Amino acid sequence: MSDFDIAVIGAGIVGTSAALWARMRGHRVVLIDPAPPGSGTSSGNACTLATYACLPVNDPSVLRDLPRLLFGRDSPLSVSWRHALPHPGWMLAFLANCRAARSRRIAGHLAALLAHADAGLNPLIEEAGARDLVVARGQLTVWSTAEAAREAEAGLALRRSLGVVAEELTGAEAKALEPGLALPVARAVLFPEARHVRDPEELVRRFHARFEALGGVTVRAAAREVRAMPDRVSVIAGVERIEAARAVIAAGAFSGRIAGAGAARMPLGTERGYHLLYAGEGQRLTRPVGWAEGGFYAVPMARGLRLAGTVEIAGLDAGPDPRRLDYIARRGAELLGPLPAHTSSWLDFRPTLPDALPVIGHSPASERILHAFGHQHLGLTLGGITGRIVADLVEGRRPNLPLDAFSPARRFY
Ligand SMILES: Cc1cc2nc3c(=O)[nH]c(=O)nc-3n(C[C@H](O)[C@H](O)[C@H](O)COP(=O)(O)OP(=O)(O)OC[C@H]3O[C@@H](n4cnc5c(N)ncnc54)[C@H](O)[C@@H]3O)c2cc1C
Incomplete structure (x- = not known):
């Protein structure tokens, strides 16, 4: 035996x-x-139990906006050509999955799994006596430009058709919910069924x-x-x-x-992601706020305010790119107003298949x-x-x- x-x-x-x-x-x-x-x-993620997040990064807009996403200074997506050119397979498969029909099918599969997420997690939270770590205040997503807000419509309609509850808010309502927001808000959606974890580690x-x-x-x-x-x-x-x-x-x-x-x-690849932590700034928000165009979340958590997200395609072995951290710091200040110097930074590796x-x-x-x-x-x-x-x-x-x-x-x- x-x-x-x-x-x-x-x-x-x-x-x-x-x-x-x-x-x-x-x-x-x-x-x-x-x-x-x-x-x-x-340990370092955006802390969100994101049962609403069935839309994959693979989306037709990635194909349309590829040059801007790849070369723009303010892009939440970055690709290291030193990594991508010798490993074209993952990137090409990822792009193939950005076609509209594929992207919709992926969203359906993710929604089907996400529908069972709480049934898998809640018994563990109870068993481990970890209820104190979980906060049920929903997640707020904001769009700062009218154009991006308009373009979000199809994705929101798809989410709703897959059973996601999404409440439309005006910019003023969003700011009333989260007075710490400094950004002009063209559109906001509250996902009331989302929760967040005060400390995922x-x-x-x-x-x-x-x-x-x-x-x-x-x-x-x-x-x-x-x-x-x-x-x-x-x-x-x-x-x-x-x-x-x-x-x-x-x-x-x-x-x-x-x-x-x-x-x-x-074909397991990685979408690298970063966070910056601002210890002592956690009181700026009461729930995770995602800035759609920025590609990151601002999250109040046990250790302070965490700005977490972005996607970098650069493999498992390269060190952190300080430009990615500058990007989050700069855009974080657009989202929330002036911030003190961050107290720590973090890079880690989302495990990602091309679909x-x-x-x-x-x-x-x-x-x-x-x-x-x-x-x-x-x-x-x-x-x-x-x-x-x-x-x-x-x-x-x-x-x-x-x-x-x-x-x-x-x-x-
Ligand atoms: C910036 C960022 C924000 C994110 N935000 C969210 C979010 O808000 N909500 C959400 O749901 N997800 C989020 N994610 C994604 C989430 O963090 C990951 O999908 C998840 O942590 C992956 O968990 P894992 O257990 O597969 O991998 P890991 O947490 O990486 O664990 C893998 C473990 O395997 C161990 N290991 C490696 N090699 C070996 C070996 N040879 N032998 C034994 N052990 C080994 C490692 O030491 C590690 O402990 C985010 C990710 C990032 C980067």
Whole structure:
């Protein structure tokens, strides 16, 4: 008999949620990560449980506006040609998924998964005693120009057709809700069902603490390789060899670097994102505010005011680009008025497939290996439901939602 029923590789929101779900159902689980739980991409995000965010970055407007997006000084999207030219595959597949019909289909699949997000996350929040970390005040999205406000119409109509509740506000109403806004507001929409987490890293830590309190085991080592055999898997992690009945690959943007797991065959890329933290400025807002044209959120959270977002296509190995941080600081001051110097900055790696859908399901390498990565802009929101689906799959149960769109065996463009 193997030492464990399930070895989960990666202790971000996705892996820790999977580990806790499986442990809550009585499985013997080991969680493997060289870093502290929740300290990767799951730590520095925009804190929003964004159940409304079914529109992918892949959108026909990206194709139309590509030159401006790529070369404009005020663009929330940037591409490093040094990275993109030697790796054209991901970028071309991403652009192919920007066609209108594809983009709409992706939105439908994301909406279907997002509809189950709370059912995956809320039981973990209860189990981990983390209700104090979650704030239910909705999310406010603002558009600052009349042209962008007009162009948002089709996306909002699509969201509503997919069941998203979106309340239209005038600029004055938006500013009455959030008096800290300094920007002219041409259009505002409140997504009242959204919530935010006061500290996403602390949320994962609480999940992990509960996992250990229930008898879950943690191994602090990097998994190098997964070897699948007919009756079990071996995970080679640091100097250890861990035997389990099944392995779950949940190492976020780094999942493809684990040999033998079949994840290297997926076109997993990364959309790098940044944040700036202004300690002591958290009282400027009461809920996350997204500035559509700016491509980032301003979020009041436990550590202060966090300005988080933007997309940079530059791979996993390049260091932070200070121009991206300047962009957020400059535009943050447009959104909220003068800000003091930021107290810290952060870069991390959204795990992203070119069709903006996560990979959740059995690896092509072996039925004993499950993939659970690629949650792009939505991992905090979707980690809980992904963990629940993974627990169902390892038990041979059929989850109560269709998974074909998230299959590792799908076409990615
Ligand atoms: C700027 C920004 C804003 C965002 N805002 C939001 C938001 O508001 N709402 C939302 O829902 N999502 C948001 N996201 C997305 C979200 O943060 C990610 O989708 C999510 O954190 C991914 O979680 P993960 O568990 O897959 O990866 P991670 O959190 O990166 O965890 C992966 C873990 O795997 C470990 N690992 C790596 N290699 C190995 C190995 N070989 N062996 C063992 N362990 C390994 C790492 O150490 C890490 O702990 C945002 C992202 C960014 C960058």
